[in-house]
Amino acid sequence: MSRDILTRPAPIGLDEYRDRRRALMAALPPASAVLVPAAGLVTRSRDSDHPFRQNSDFHYLTGFPEPEALLLLLPGREEGEAILFCQDKDPTLEAWTGIRVGAAGVVSRFGIDQAFENAEREARLPDLLEGREALFLPLDDAPAMALARQVRDSLMARRRHGVVAPSRFCDVSELMHEQRLIKSEAELALMRHAAEVSARAHCRAMQATQVGLSEYHLQAELEHEFIWHGGSGPAYATIVGSGANACVLHYIENRDPLRDGELVLIDAGAEFDLYAGDITRTFPVNGRFSDAQRALYEVVLAAQERAVAAVTPGATLTEIHDGVVRDLTRGLLELGLLEGDLETCIEEGRYRRFYLHSTSHWLGLDVHDVGDYRVAGAPRGLTPGMVVTVEPGLYVPDEDDIPAAWRGVGIRIEDDVVVTPTGNEVLTQGVPKRIEDIQALMRKN
Numbered sequence: 001m002s003r004d005i006l007t008r009p010a011p012i013g014l015d016e017y018r019d020r021r022r023a024l025m026a027a028l029p030p031a032s033a034v035l036v037p038a039a040g041l042v043t044r045s046r047d048s049d050h051p052f053r054q055n056s057d058f059h060y061l062t063g064f065p066e067p068e069a070l071l072l073l074l075p076g077r078e079e080g081e082a083i084l085f086c087q088d089k090d091p092t093l094e095a096w097t098g099i100r101v102g103a104a105g106v107v108s109r110f111g112i113d114q115a116f117e118n119a120e121r122e123a124r125l126p127d128l129l130e131g132r133e134a135l136f137l138p139l140d141d142a143p144a145m146a147l148a149r150q151v152r153d154s155l156m157a158r159r160r161h162g163v164v165a166p167s168r169f170c171d172v173s174e175l176m177h178e179q180r181l182i183k184s185e186a187e188l189a190l191m192r193h194a195a196e197v198s199a200r201a202h203c204r205a206m207q208a209t210q211v212g213l214s215e216y217h218l219q220a221e222l223e224h225e226f227i228w229h230g231g232s233g234p235a236y237a238t239i240v241g242s243g244a245n246a247c248v249l250h251y252i253e254n255r256d257p258l259r260d261g262e263l264v265l266i267d268a269g270a271e272f273d274l275y276a277g278d279i280t281r282t283f284p285v286n287g288r289f290s291d292a293q294r295a296l297y298e299v300v301l302a303a304q305e306r307a308v309a310a311v312t313p314g315a316t317l318t319e320i321h322d323g324v325v326r327d328l329t330r331g332l333l334e335l336g337l338l339e340g341d342l343e344t345c346i347e348e349g350r351y352r353r354f355y356l357h358s359t360s361h362w363l364g365l366d367v368h369d370v371g372d373y374r375v376a377g378a379p380r381g382l383t384p385g386m387v388v389t390v391e392p393g394l395y396v397p398d399e400d401d402i403p404a405a406w407r408g409v410g411i412r413i414e415d416d417v418v419v420t421p422t423g424n425e426v427l428t429q430g431v432p433k434r435i436e437d438i439q440a441l442m443r444k445n
Helices: 015-026 056-062 091-097 101-111 118-128 142-156 173-181 185-208 215-228 243-247 291-309 318-336 342-347 435-441
Strands: 034-036 043-045 070-073 084-085 114-117 134-137 169-171 239-242 263-268 271-274 281-285 387-390 393-395 410-412 415-420 423-428
Touching: 015 056, 015 070, 015 173, 015 393, 034 056, 034 142, 034 169, 034 215, 056 070, 056 173, 070 118, 070 134, 084 101, 084 118, 101 114, 114 118, 118 142, 134 142, 134 239, 169 263, 185 215, 185 263, 185 271, 185 281, 185 415, 185 435, 215 239, 215 263, 215 271, 215 281, 239 243, 243 410, 281 435, 291 318, 291 387, 291 410, 291 415, 291 435
Parallel strands: 034 134, 084 114, 134 169
Antiparallel strands: 034 070, 070 084, 239 263, 263 281, 387 415, 393 410, 415 423
16 A cells, blocks of 8 residues: 555634534524533543543534533623633643643634633633523533533522523534534535545555454554544444454454455544544455355445435435335345345335345534434435435345355445535545455455
């Protein structure tokens, strides 16, 4: 593999973060406020922490990378609508864990209107939230809810003096996640980079594959490539499933040997500036598909390519999934893995023995990104700027009524696709998925 280094895309600018905050505030009812916490550190063992990863919603609104922070949005406040509480400056701790931005740095470097260190938070929050009738925050975040109740109780104790406290807590997630569903050009640039890095990693793993290695060797090849090109590492737990392990949808043990004659399924993606890539490819350990493997693979590939082409404005993920179900079921009937007529097999769900999951999910700051799939009870139409995965698969159980050549074979093919005004853009086309192209790449190792 080439050891070149990809050009990093530009980071998201401060103006875009400001626009996101303004858009969120514009969607609020009068006399409202927003409180969004950053992620905290998570202990790995004793005094060691897991690598820090910022909360996606907090990052979306601020771009601020430190833990234990808190964003407060106060629409219409003359002194500044965006206030951020951050870790206290502490030279002793900073000598161990790195320099902290501090309140002054939050304002100068991240475009926040006003900032305070956490030492001031308890005293300042009640005064800042006085007069706000509704407080929007993530209702499933227990520490944030506890803080909100503490502030409300403090203000309620002063009601006899005419103080107005928030009378209701509302979920900010729905409003925020509607915004996050449509990606900006700056976001798409980051996602293209994450996808390209992910594709290079898959190509590297294909070329490194040989009988006698183990699944974890391929995981190492993938994750080396992620970090080599500036990613923070994998966007989710890397899946390298050989043989029957490929039939376990979220197999992450990655410990078994790669055996001659088996397929290996890799589901892995890089994370870059918190945006996820997500690719799945399936290929033979020895570089050559058997006749039975080829026949089953071509069924999945045809369904996947047809589904990718169907990603267009106005289409729904339900329609795309239904098309995949029809294609896969027809292929299973032709191969003799199902019996009966097509419509009955679909209506009775017989295909579910081999295809257990949905075809698509949103992609963005989270690998299973946020946003409703249905609006007013109906499947949501696709809109330019949405990013989806397309990932049909077939997973053949190792059971006596299945022909031996297909038992324990799992195949999935997944690409990342942007909805454009005129159709779609496939972000992950840099890694082959047609049989001839896979075999040609593997011969180069």
